[in-house]
Amino acid sequence: MELLSGGEMVVRALQDEGVEFIFGYPGGAVLHIYDAIFNHSDIPHILVRHEQAATHAADGYARATGKPGVVLVTSGPGATNAITGIATAYMDSIPMVVLSGQVQSHLIGEDAFQETDMLGISRPIVKHSFQVKHASEIPGIIKKAFYIASTGRPGPVVIDIPKDLTNPHDKYEYVYPEEMRLRSYQPVTKGHTGQIRKAVNLLMKARRPVIYSGGGVVQGGGSELLVELAQMLNFPVTNTLMGLGAYPGEDRQFLGMLGMHGFYEANNAMHHSDLILAIGVRFDDRVTNTVSKFCPDATIIHVDVDPASISKTVAAHVPIVGPVDAVLAEMVSQVKEAMASGEKTDEEALKVWWDRIDEWRAQHGLWHTPRYKDDSGLIKPQEVIEELWRLTKGEAFITSDVGQHQMYAAQYYRYNKPRRWINSGGLGTMGFGLPAAMGIKLKFPEDDVICVTGEGSIQMNIQELSTCTQYDIPVKILNLHNGYLGMVKQWQDMQYGGRYSQSTYEKSLPDFVKLVEAYGHVGIRITKPEELRPKLEEALAIKDRLVFIDCMIDPHEHVYPMHIAPNGSMRDMWLSKTERT
Amino acid sequence: MRHIISLLMENEPGALSRVVGLFSQRGYNIESLNVAVTDDATMSRLTLVTVGDERVIEQITKQLNKLVDVIKLVDLTEGAHIEREMMLIKVRALGAQRAELKRCSDIFRAQIVDVTSSTFTVQMVGTSEKLDSFIQAIGDIAILEVVRSGVSGIARGEKTLSV
Numbered sequence: 001m002e003l004l005s006g007g008e009m010v011v012r013a014l015q016d017e018g019v020e021f022i023f024g025y026p027g028g029a030v031l032h033i034y035d036a037i038f039n040h041s042d043i044p045h046i047l048v049r050h051e052q053a054a055t056h057a058a059d060g061y062a063r064a065t066g067k068p069g070v071v072l073v074t075s076g077p078g079a080t081n082a083i084t085g086i087a088t089a090y091m092d093s094i095p096m097v098v099l100s101g102q103v104q105s106h107l108i109g110e111d112a113f114q115e116t117d118m119l120g121i122s123r124p125i126v127k128h129s130f131q132v133k134h135a136s137e138i139p140g141i142i143k144k145a146f147y148i149a150s151t152g153r154p155g156p157v158v159i160d161i162p163k164d165l166t167n168p169h170d171k172y173e174y175v176y177p178e179e180m181r182l183r184s185y186q187p188v189t190k191g192h193t194g195q196i197r198k199a200v201n202l203l204m205k206a207r208r209p210v211i212y213s214g215g216g217v218v219q220g221g222g223s224e225l226l227v228e229l230a231q232m233l234n235f236p237v238t239n240t241l242m243g244l245g246a247y248p249g250e251d252r253q254f255l256g257m258l259g260m261h262g263f264y265e266a267n268n269a270m271h272h273s274d275l276i277l278a279i280g281v282r283f284d285d286r287v288t289n290t291v292s293k294f295c296p297d298a299t300i301i302h303v304d305v306d307p308a309s310i311s312k313t314v315a316a317h318v319p320i321v322g323p324v325d326a327v328l329a330e331m332v333s334q335v336k337e338a339m340a341s342g343e344k345t346d347e348e349a350l351k352v353w354w355d356r357i358d359e360w361r362a363q364h365g366l367w368h369t370p371r372y373k374d375d376s377g378l379i380k381p382q383e384v385i386e387e388l389w390r391l392t393k394g395e396a397f398i399t400s401d402v403g404q405h406q407m408y409a410a411q412y413y414r415y416n417k418p419r420r421w422i423n424s425g426g427l428g429t430m431g432f433g434l435p436a437a438m439g440i441k442l443k444f445p446e447d448d449v450i451c452v453t454g455e456g457s458i459q460m461n462i463q464e465l466s467t468c469t470q471y472d473i474p475v476k477i478l479n480l481h482n483g484y485l486g487m488v489k490q491w492q493d494m495q496y497g498g499r500y501s502q503s504t505y506e507k508s509l510p511d512f513v514k515l516v517e518a519y520g521h522v523g524i525r526i527t528k529p530e531e532l533r534p535k536l537e538e539a540l541a542i543k544d545r546l547v548f549i550d551c552m553i554d555p556h557e558h559v560y561p562m563h564i565a566p567n568g569s570m571r572d573m574w575l576s577k578t579e580r581t
Numbered sequence: 582m583r584h585i586i587s588l589l590m591e592n593e594p595g596a597l598s599r600v601v602g603l604f605s606q607r608g609y610n611i612e613s614l615n616v617a618v619t620d621d622a623t624m625s626r627l628t629l630v631t632v633g634d635e636r637v638i639e640q641i642t643k644q645l646n647k648l649v650d651v652i653k654l655v656d657l658t659e660g661a662h663i664e665r666e667m668m669l670i671k672v673r674a675l676g677a678q679r680a681e682l683k684r685c686s687d688i689f690r691a692q693i694v695d696v697t698s699s700t701f702t703v704q705m706v707g708t709s710e711k712l713d714s715f716i717q718a719i720g721d722i723a724i725l726e727v728v729r730s731g732v733s734g735i736a737r738g739e740k741t742l743s744v
């Protein structure tokens with residue numbers, strides 16, 4: 001029998017769970033745990049510079065690997081600083097376990113120093129949460145937390161641990177549970193065969209089908225099966241912002257992203273389709289535009305592991321609840337069977353459909369003819385991302401923050417693999433990109449990990465440059481420098497008569513090159529179009545240092561297409577500053 | 582439409598706040614809420630009355646089911662069921678009002694459970710509608726205090742909500 005203190009149990013349980021990194025920040029309530037880390041831990045701990053960054057770093061790790069990211073913060077301000085990152089993970093269904101310190105049990109409720117009701121504050125943004133009541137519960141609760149975070153529809157789980165329960169002098173028997181079963185939580189393991197049969201019958205008859213796939217396919221490991229299904233059927237595929245990479249970006253059948261800044265061909269195909277196979281998506285308002293005008297002719301098959309996602313905003317004709325990989329596997333085998341018994345898709349109708357899609361592509365497709373070129377003599381952000389894509393052969397991990405740069409990175413980098421495009425889609429958290437990149441680079445030191453950002457976003461967690469120095473994390477940061485809160489400015493240009501209320505910095509920006517040099521990193525500035533390729537090459541050739549590329553771009557560029565709202569449908573878009581559908 | 586949703590959940594700290602929080606977070610209505618431990622001390626039974634169209638009710642039941650603490654759930658209004666609510670009502674009772682209140686209580690099969698020289702406290706069990714009608718029936722008698730338990734309910738016949 002092994003006796004451990006609560007603090008030691010935390011460390012041991014994380015080891016037994018196979019945790020690779022802890023992202024955290026110490027403070028009074030977690031000092032016993034930190035002492036146990038000092039004495040007993042084999043798990044590298046990354047000391048960030050702000051708890052928000054710890055959550056995003058753990059989140060980046062989780063998105064890139066599929067395994068839960070782990071965060072350790074102290075009570076009070078440590079816990080509240082973690083909230084934005086927990087909400088970010090929650091909105092995108094990312095597995096994460098957050099251990100927060102709490103004041104001593106007997107002080108709870110007394111407004112003790114650094115007390116905050118972490119369970120209360122985090123309740124609407126966690127999949128589940130626990131407060132430890134006795135040290136002996138720690139292994140069981142940690143096991144449950146990892147199980148809940150990583151199964152079904154994944155999400156963050158908070159464990160709040162009062163300080164006295166980690167006291168090094170109180171030791172209890174340590175047993176890490178082998179298995180976990182909860183009577184109140186039993187995620188589905190497969191889809192309903194009858195429903196899948198119904199869906200397959202519809203697929204075989206479709207004349208204008210589209211596969212609309214999202215983050216659920218990335219998270220649920222359904223990418224290969226999605227490719228197999230789409231290619232067997234010769235159906236066009238569009239991905240949501242969260243789903244990019246689930247279908248190879250360079251494949252002929254890929255229509256690009258859909259939604260507010262989606263591709264003309266993708267949004268049009270959706271609008272005119274007669275059958276939508278929606279997988280691992282949630283018909284987000286950034287996709288559908290006006291719900292009542294959404295895809296008027298389409299029959300909708302909706303596959304998701306979370307029943308609450310189905311028919312939440314758009315009613316599904318054929319709902320299928322199940323893990324995307326299991327459902328896709330069964331669909332693939334049913335389609336194969338149908339084809340083996342002589343059934344065929346409507347090839348003639350599909351040919352007509354593809355011709356129409358190719359026409360849309362030729363008219364306004366972003367990848368067909370570059371539409372952003374002009375004679376301004378300025379660097380165009382789209383061109384920067386395209387160059388980055390070419391130089392990294394579409395294989396880098398790209399993280400992003402939130403704004404115009406994020407949309408350019410989603411539109412112009414062609415992701416051929418899932419888990420390579422890492423962004424905060426649901427919550428839209430500025431400040432996500434750099435810490436997320438750190439979490440990924442630590443796990444994949446040989447890969448290019450590049451944070452595409454803007455001056456607004458990068459400054460929300462810029463202190464992490466210091467963490468990168470301490471742990472030698474050579475990520476690349478590509479700042480699309482437009483001198484504005486670009487996306488805000490774009491809306492103000494389009495909807496507020498160009499009144500730039502609080503979206504400019506008025507010459508207050510730091511010299512980013514000097515700034516990163518002060519942290520011991522490399523800074524490279526790009527100011528002219530002809531420097532773009534050579535300087536990007538130069539930056540990418542530096543493998544062992546963090547490189548900040550400050551790329552001065554056309555400050556007035558806008559992201560297009562852009563859905564016309566309110567009251568627009570999927571196909572109603574601005575295509576440039578002057579053209580609309 | 583009015584729905585009575587009844588569920589079994591883990592008798593754990595925080596479970597109730599998750600249920601209640603869900604309603605405010607997602608903008609759903611709660612008309613009444615009633616919760617207590619069951620014969621199995623590890624489980625609580627919670628019954629709530631809510632209103633919404635079919636789509637909203639479907640979301641409510643799905644979101645409730647998604648809570649890790651919720652073990653099982655039933656929308657009682659979907660089948661034959663018994664619905665009861667308990668009310669304690671304290672009223673001014675003077676002179677002729679005393680006899681009238683006594684008569685009214687008998688008609689509604691309510692009981693007078695506490696008496697003073699100037700007040701009656703009446704206890705009554707029934708559907709929420711029946712409790713409402715009692716309040717109406719006593720007309721202009723002054724109501725001093727009303728305490729209602731919120732609805733609890735159970736399915737008729739063999740059907741049970743159990744693990």
Ligand SMILES: Cc1ncc(C[n+]2csc(CCOP(=O)(O)OP(=O)(O)O)c2C)c(N)n1
Binds near residue numbers: 455
């Ligand atoms: C934490 C946070 N605050 C505010 C916003 C609202 N917002 C969305 S985009 C944006 C501007 C981003 O500017 P920048 O990072 O410079 O990127 P750009 O749009 O210029 O590429 C703002 C303020 C947000 N998404 N996140």
